[in-house]
Amino acid sequence: MLIKAEHLRKEYSPGIVPIKDLNCEIEKGDVVSIIGPSGTGKSTFLNLLNRLETPTSGRIWFDGEDTTSSGYDLCGMRKKMGMVFQSFNLFDHLTIIENVMLGPVKLLGKSRQEAYDDAVRLLTTVGLSDRGLSIPRELSGGQQQRAAIARAMAMNPKVLLFDEPTSALDPTMVGEVLTVMRNLAKSGVTMLIVTHEMSFAREVSNRVFYMDEGGIYEEGASSVIFKNPVKEKTRQFIKNVKVFKWSTAESGVDFIGLRSKFETFAFQNMILPDITRKVMMLLEEIIAQISREERDGGLSAGFDGFLVTAEYSDREREVRVEIKWNGAAFDPLTCGDEYSRILIRHVCKDASWDRTEDKNRVQGTVR
Numbered sequence: 001m002l003i004k005a006e007h008l009r010k011e012y013s014p015g016i017v018p019i020k021d022l023n024c025e026i027e028k029g030d031v032v033s034i035i036g037p038s039g040t041g042k043s044t045f046l047n048l049l050n051r052l053e054t055p056t057s058g059r060i061w062f063d064g065e066d067t068t069s070s071g072y073d074l075c076g077m078r079k080k081m082g083m084v085f086q087s088f089n090l091f092d093h094l095t096i097i098e099n100v101m102l103g104p105v106k107l108l109g110k111s112r113q114e115a116y117d118d119a120v121r122l123l124t125t126v127g128l129s130d131r132g133l134s135i136p137r138e139l140s141g142g143q144q145q146r147a148a149i150a151r152a153m154a155m156n157p158k159v160l161l162f163d164e165p166t167s168a169l170d171p172t173m174v175g176e177v178l179t180v181m182r183n184l185a186k187s188g189v190t191m192l193i194v195t196h197e198m199s200f201a202r203e204v205s206n207r208v209f210y211m212d213e214g215g216i217y218e219e220g221a222s223s224v225i226f227k228n229p230v231k232e233k234t235r236q237f238i239k240n241v242k243v244f245k246w247s248t249a250e251s252g253v254d255f256i257g258l259r260s261k262f263e264t265f266a267f268q269n270m271i272l273p274d275i276t277r278k279v280m281m282l283l284e285e286i287i288a289q290i291s292r293e294e295r296d297g298g299l300s301a302g303f304d305g306f307l308v309t310a311e312y313s314d315r316e317r318e319v320r321v322e323i324k325w326n327g328a329a330f331d332p333l334t335c336g337d338e339y340s341r342i343l344i345r346h347v348c349k350d351a352s353w354d355r356t357e358d359k360n361r362v363q364g365t366v367r
């Protein structure tokens with residue numbers, strides 16, 4: 001085991017505790033993608049590992065030693081742990097090759113010749129063999145980030161930490177940096193990568209940590225987390241789900257209001273007009289059936305309005321619709337007339353009704 005974190009907690013101030021209780025083990029050769037919503041402590045976690053931040057409590061073992069114990073050699077640790085930042089952090093006044101040679105000469109005591117030979121080799125592997133004598137500002141963002149990766153590799157670290165290495169880049173340059181990282185991963189370098197590039201994470205990592213609620217909320221093999229996560233929040237994040245909620249306390253539903261709210265949501269999330277139209281047809285048809293039943297006195301006194309939830313997955317290009325209401329058992333999918341049933345089947349193939357205690361629910365997926 002290369003890294004182990006136990007009951008890690010980071011409290012910046014009494015109200016700001018991004019990491020409450022984080023536990024993990026990382027083996028040599030692991031490529032771990034760290035994903036999760038903004039503000040869930042992903043950067044904080046990396047900064048605790050490389051000890052740019054001090055944990056409030058808990059322990060971190062790295063390469064057999066407790067990095068949180070007093071007297072631990074932090075400088076020695078930083079030689080073995082490379083870090084690649086979003087903003088490259090190259091030394092502006094040094095040429096690219098000097099940037100790469102600096103650590104090995106100053107910190108590892110290598111001769112300039114040896115450091116130079118290594119730097120030339122590393123710059124070749126990141127596709128910058130002809131840019132060694134440039135200074136950073138003469139390079140594009142993608143080239144600077146590749147140089148920063150070469151610089152980190154020059155220390156021959158036991159693990160490389162990346163904090164959103166492509167998020168400051170022009171989209172045209174993301175691919176070249178990901179290619180370099182992909183090659184590193186294949187060569188067996190242990191890597192921890194905080195990233196929002198989901199398809200890259202899925203392809204390159206063997207493990208995924210989904211961070212939420214103050215720790216690693218769900219972790220697993222990347223094939224499992226990206227396909228069949230166990231927990232609901234992970235699923236919503238992976239599928240990039242956007243949630244629409246709407247409720248009314250009456251049976252006489254303001255369809256124009258509902259339509260206008262849903263259309264705004266659809267517009268903001270770039271839901272296709274065809275899907276938007278079908279969702280509205282489904283909602284209106286089902287709610288109309290239930291309202292009719294309520295008017296006719298069939299729902300009993302328990303009825304107190306509707307709760308509509310629509311979850312849009314950008315990745316799947318589908319909307320999961322759920323309508324809930326209280327009252328007597330009533331299945332609006334079978335109670336309507338022939339036309340209504342055909343319409344519902346047409347817009348939503350898997351619509352279903354169920355009931356638990358005195359709650360009715362219709363669910364379905366619109367594509």
Ligand SMILES: Nc1ncnc2c1ncn2[C@@H]1O[C@H](COP(=O)(O)OP(=O)(O)OP(=O)(O)O)[C@@H](O)[C@H]1O
Nearest residue numbers: 012013016018036037038039040041042043044045
């Ligand atoms: N140095 C700091 N001092 C005080 N609060 C901080 C500090 N660094 C981070 N935080 C707070 O800790 C929380 C977690 O921040 P962090 O940067 O680790 O999140 P993140 O998961 O990396 O988010 P993002 O995806 O936006 O980069 C946030 O609420 C942030 O405001």
Ligand SMILES: [Mg+2]
Nearest residue numbers: 042043044163
């Ligand atoms: Mg961050």
